[in-house]
Amino acid sequence: MAEGGEGACPQVFVVDTQASYIPVSSGKGSRWARVVPKCLMLLVGLTLLGLVVEGCFIYKLYKKTEEFPLCKYHPLCRNLSHPQTSGQQGGTILSQVGLKESNEIPTVLPHLDQVQERPFAQLIGSNNPVGEKNVVLWENINGETVTHNMGYNEGQLLVEKEGYYYLYSKLTVNAEKPCLLIQHKVMKDIxxxxxxxxxxxxxxxxxxxSAKGSDKGDLWSSFLAGIFHLKNGDKVFVTLESIDSLRSGPTDNLMGAFMIFPGKILQ
Structure with missing residues (x-):
């Protein structure tokens, strides 16, 4: 070796381009890459399940509202859905309204069978209407006369069922006399x-x-009507002062009654 370092060997680095590269991956990053998609799928599944459950609840609630409408709590709807008890509820409803001093008028729809059983009658004028003690006689068989669940005897309507009845009577009088007192009454025998x-x-x-009186064509009519409580066994009849002046025939005179409410309303 020569002086001055001429004989020293230089350092040489050799790069092998053919060597294979093995990447070193992080274990934490690969684990999150597998967990995140699974969590997303789980959340989506839970969301869909919640929507299905909510839909089921909404459908059941809709069905219940169809089966039990708000109209059910109205008295009229209760009578329509339970017609067999409407007659029993009627008196209670009316009595409760009276106690509460309400201005509302309850509407009670009776069952068809109850309507058909309610008494009514209409009697037309007879050709021989003069009875004893000024009692007017009626035609109760022929013509437009009718009686249902009520009787008739010598001018009297016979009550067979207790209740509130609408009574009416019309009389036509020949006003031929110079002076005539006309007194038309509807009476009841208890x-x-x-x-x-x-x-x-x-x-x-x-x-x-004029003392000569009026023409034969001069007629006078009287009409009476009202609602009254009648009991089983009561008798209703019509009287007329100066009954000889009563115009006979089926079209000028009428008497009728029909039940509008059975029983008696509690005060």
């Missing part, structure tokens, strides 16, 4: 006491200026 009670009355006095 079964317990056997006495007559005046239900309705129409009174009129007609006097002509």
């Amino acid at each position: 079964s317990e006491y056997g006495e007559s009670i005046e239900l309705m009355r129409s009174k009129s006095s007609r006097c002509q200026a």
Whole structure:
């Protein structure tokens, strides 16, 4: 070796381009790459399941509202859904309204069978209408006369069922006399006491200026109507002062009754 370092060997680095490269991967990163998609799928599945459950609840609630509508709690709807108890509920509803002093009028729809069983009658004028004690007689067999669950005897309607009845009567009088007192009454015989009670009355006095009287065509009509409580065994009849002046025939005189409410309303 020479002085001055001429004989020293230089350092040489050799790069092998053919050597294979093995990457070193991080274990933590690969683990999250596998977990994140699974979590997303689980969340999506839970969301879909919640939607299905919510839909089932909404469908069941819809079905319940169809089966039990709000109208069910109205008295009229209860009578429609339970017609067999409407007659029993009617009196209770009316009595409760009376106690509460309500201005509302309850509407009670009765069952068809109850309507068909309610008494009613209409009697037309007879060709021989004059009875004893000024009682008007009626035609109760022929023509447009009808009686249903009510009887008839010598001008009297016989009540067979207790309830509130609408009573009406029309009379036509020949006003031929110079002075005539016309007094039209609807009377009731009470079964317990056997006495007559005046239900309705129409009174009129007609006097002509001429002593000769009026023409035969001069007619006077009276009409009475009202609602009354009648009991089983009561008798309803019509009287007329100066009954000889009553115009006979089926079209000028009428008497009728029909039940509008059975039983008695509690006060």
